Amino acid sequence: MTTLKGENIYLRALEQADLDFLYLLENDEKGWEVSNTTTPYSKHLLQQYLDQAHRDIYDVKQLRLVICTNNNETAIGFIDLYDFDPKHSRAGVGIVIFSEANKGKGYASEALRLVIRYAVQHLNIHQLYANITEDNQQSIRLFEKAGFVKNGIKKDWIKVGNTYKNELFYQLIPHVH
Template identity: 25%
Template sequence: MLTQNSSSVTPVARLLEGSRVYLRPINVEDTELYYNTLFHQEVRRLTGTQRSFTKEQIARYIEGEGQDSSSLLLLIALQEDDRVIGDIALQDMDSLNRSANIRIAINEQGNQGKGYGTEALVLMLGYGFGVCNLHRIELNVFDFNERAIRCYEKVGFKREGVQRDALYYNHQYHDSILMSMLQHEYRDRYVKQAES
């Protein structure tokens, strides 16, 4: 599939493809988009983001100065029109313990609750367990983000515990719920199902 940019038609690099979304690498042309996402009020609240960044800091991060081989940041785009609706990342990949952390953000409320995040998560989990050979992938979700908790449980994440008062945001403390999925749980749920 091709997408139109300001000067010419260029192919869209797709790392992982689903039926409704695909995951693609972030590049320096995405600086403005990613910068605006980091200042989207509801995304900041749901992710507990408190720091601020300049466009120059974002551009340097995208160009690789802030990234390392233990992280993979991808943008979530719609198959139908190549519109970017969020981002997803595997972070803190530990090859010795075969573990990582995953995070996801769907930017606009109009794109939430439609299954896009679920599909993106399943794609990234498949990459983490299959290509990166991870054994455990974990995440943290704040207690007020009930939609995300339901999504993670639907995908197959299990609750492990609660970090009490882990986030101080907008003059209030919030608990962080730790959830994880193991490689065999992913395989039993998605790989064996696809094989049958």
């Protein structure tokens, strides 16, 4: 079994055909809160990003993988390793499943397990972390189920409109061999 293939999903690199999918995701204002985005992305800018997507994680310090279902190879989301720090052997993890129809089916849990295994086996990761807003109960359950532990609260960290949200800091020191 490869590290990026699971029972129901597999993770693959970004491809040129993902442009429209990426465009919809990056321009969905509901996701801007967690991605620190404040303006839409043009297809031209996203095309430039795709053109550079082949670059090594050691160079660009991030890796975005597409989550696809095994049965029909449909792209259903992304999982990212970001702020990769090889000196300290750590990286952040972010995940998004696009449609409500694909949520609650275990795809995110499986993708998270696969990316943890990949990060440990191929990137020699010692720890992974996630930043999750306090009101995102679905993500909190997902990461806690995967073994992440809440180790801090960033008070009033995320501004949404005229209010602020606390952001929780979760860490995992995996013991995958």
